[in-house]
Amino acid sequence: MGAIERMTITMPTELAEAVRQTVAGGEYASTSEVVREALRDWTRNRDAERRDLDALRAAIKAGLDSGPGIPADQVFAELRTRYATKT
Known part of the structure; x- marks a missing residue:
């Protein structure tokens, strides 16, 4: 863990x-142990949120880099036509 630093907190x-x-x-065994564990959990959660955000940003970039999009109305019209002929 390294050096220990004393802090005062208010709650x-x-x-x-x-x-x-x-x-x-x-x-x-002590209130310090409770606070240390809470901070470890907070750090893990924060790191996971950052990884999730990075993955989301990468997915958005991949989508933007994949080329021009197709208007949703056009996609749904094509799907309706495709599935109407299959029934």
Whole structure:
């Protein structure tokens, strides 16, 4: 983990009480452990969101780079014609 730095945080009373109860219940040894785990989860979620956003941007770029689009009305008209003749 590297060097340890002390920080002071402020949170709503209800959240602080939930953290204290979690420690008192034995799930964690200290409030610092609760906060560290929450920050690790937040970091993982943030990284996943960034990967998803990058993938979305790549998909949009691939779509834009694939050439000109076809108007939706034209596509649906062609589909209706195609499926009308198959029944």
